Amino acid sequence: MNDAAARNFEYLAYGLITAWLVLVVYVLTLVxxxxxxxxxxxxxxxxxxxxxxx
Amino acid sequence: xxxxxxYGLGALAIALLxxxxxxMLVNLPDEAFQGAIFRIIFFHVPAAFTCFxxxxxxxxxxxxxxxxxxxxxxxxxxxxxEVGLAFGAANLLTGMIWARIIWGIWWTWDWRLTSMLICWLxxxxxxxxxxxxxxxxxxxxxxxxxxxxxxxxxxxxxxSIKWFRTxxxxxxxxxxxxxxxxxxxxxxxxxxPILMIAIVLVAVRMMQERRQREVDALRRSxxxx
Amino acid sequence: xxxLRQVLTITAKDLRSELRTKEALNASLAFALVxxxxxxxxxxxxxxxxxxxxxxxxxxxFAFAGALILNRSFARELVNDCLDALIxxxxxxxxxxxxxxxxxxxxxxxxxVVCLPIFGVFYNVRxxxxxxxxxxxxxxxxxxxxxxxxxxxxxxxNLRLRELMLPMLVYPMLIPCLMAAMMLTTPLLAGQPIExxxxxxxxxxxxxxxxxxxxxxxxxxxxxxx
Numbered sequence: 001m002n003d004a005a006a007r008n009f010e011y012l013a014y015g016l017i018t019a020w021l022v023l024v025v026y027v028l029t030l031v032x033x034x035x036x037x038x039x040x041x042x043x044x045x046x047x048x049x050x051x052x053x054x
Numbered sequence: 055x056x057x058x059x060x061y062g063l064g065a066l067a068i069a070l071l072x073x074x075x076x077x078m079l080v081n082l083p084d085e086a087f088q089g090a091i092f093r094i095i096f097f098h099v100p101a102a103f104t105c106f107x108x109x110x111x112x113x114x115x116x117x118x119x120x121x122x123x124x125x126x127x128x129x130x131x132x133x134x135x136e137v138g139l140a141f142g143a144a145n146l147l148t149g150m151i152w153a154r155i156i157w158g159i160w161w162t163w164d165w166r167l168t169s170m171l172i173c174w175l176x177x178x179x180x181x182x183x184x185x186x187x188x189x190x191x192x193x194x195x196x197x198x199x200x201x202x203x204x205x206x207x208x209x210x211x212x213x214s215i216k217w218f219r220t221x222x223x224x225x226x227x228x229x230x231x232x233x234x235x236x237x238x239x240x241x242x243x244x245x246x247p248i249l250m251i252a253i254v255l256v257a258v259r260m261m262q263e264r265r266q267r268e269v270d271a272l273r274r275s276x277x278x279x
Numbered sequence: 280x281x282x283l284r285q286v287l288t289i290t291a292k293d294l295r296s297e298l299r300t301k302e303a304l305n306a307s308l309a310f311a312l313v314x315x316x317x318x319x320x321x322x323x324x325x326x327x328x329x330x331x332x333x334x335x336x337x338x339x340x341f342a343f344a345g346a347l348i349l350n351r352s353f354a355r356e357l358v359n360d361c362l363d364a365l366i367x368x369x370x371x372x373x374x375x376x377x378x379x380x381x382x383x384x385x386x387x388x389x390x391x392v393v394c395l396p397i398f399g400v401f402y403n404v405r406x407x408x409x410x411x412x413x414x415x416x417x418x419x420x421x422x423x424x425x426x427x428x429x430x431x432x433x434x435x436x437n438l439r440l441r442e443l444m445l446p447m448l449v450y451p452m453l454i455p456c457l458m459a460a461m462m463l464t465t466p467l468l469a470g471q472p473i474e475x476x477x478x479x480x481x482x483x484x485x486x487x488x489x490x491x492x493x494x495x496x497x498x499x500x501x502x503x504x505x
Contacts, residue, residue, distance in 0.1 A: 005090065007155070008090045008091045008155060009090045009091075011091055011151055011152075011154060011155045012090050012091050012093055012094060014151050015091070015094040015097070015098075015147075015148045015151040015152060016075070016094070016097065018144070018147045018148060018151060019097045019098075019101065019144045019147070019148050022140055022141075022143045022144040022147060023140060023144065023251070023255075025140075026136070026137070026140040026255065027255070030255070030258055030259060030262065033262055034262060037262060037265050037266055037269055040269045040273075041265070041268075041269050041272070044269065044272045044273055044276055045272075047276055048272075048276050051276070
């Protein structure tokens, strides 16, 4: 395999990795949002329980 | 149950994509002029299709919201716009990597690149607009209007920039550019799983939007005590 | 007929209050001139260069100046809840909107007419060689800028960071309109009439104006009232 073809393959790999990396980043934002919603939910429920006790 | 279906769909999509990558590396011959790099097109073009499918659904969701005033349409609108932007970014980045090899430059102000970038900015503006509005129904209403206006300007953007300048390879699915049937089958074969992934992401994002509303409602009732 | 009178009443009201205070008009005109001045540092303003980029320079200056006028268009009505009063008045939303578009249109056209000769003097361009065609391009493109800008002015009026949001949302929307205006203005300033391929840009401008005027009129009640 000559140099140009090797470079060609290298960039193909970069391209595929980038395409998936973008989606992985988006999935990570989804995961962090999920965690935030769950934390809000829990703290609210705790707050409501506290209020009922008093 | 619903979540299991979604995860199943996602797993199936990833299995299909892995299969396709293997097939395109082993079975498909290199394109005569471009060599190995041309395989990027099997992600580049379906990502663009998926991006515009998402924006179209976002337009429909915007119109439906204004008709019904049901916040689930707003959730669909924001979910499809976000996923569309993610695939738009994938499209732009793969395109730039391809251009680096074939044209020797990362970026050129060719009409398709430029139009895609402008669409990306337009819908990015939609998300920024949403962040600036607190009240849910006002946010839904104004972003529905923004979605309708953005989609209406897309054809103008494409035509104007096309007349401005062109350097991109001919459209691959219509017009002069002919595409080998094996390549074409691969292109659509890859679009199906990519679209499936988009559907899974949109559905997950919509569930989050619904739960966020539940949290907000809970907070209001908590403070009402 | 009544509708037309309502539109003109709103236009007259906006123009009168703007011409008395001149707050947006002065700022916008000064801004346009500063930008035209700044361009002279960005490149060597020789005649060949100007022949190629004059349209782009002018329309960038007009677009920036327009944003200042459009920002004030609805924001002016926030004080003392004037916007609520206007919405609850018998004037329909579409008339209120078109009246404001017309007022912005007159102001922006005025700024353009002042800027053109100054531009001609500074950059040594004989700009009045095709006056009728140039007037047509100004009329069509400025209408597009004002229609899209005014609906976004209404859309962003209640937002925090309104002054930043408006240009950020409006400029990508205006790209087709501004691009057509630039492509037409450059040959007109060089003294060539509009012919051949250039008519496509003129059609694009007309189409842009028609589509966005009708969309904005349909959507304005949703934006203003809910």
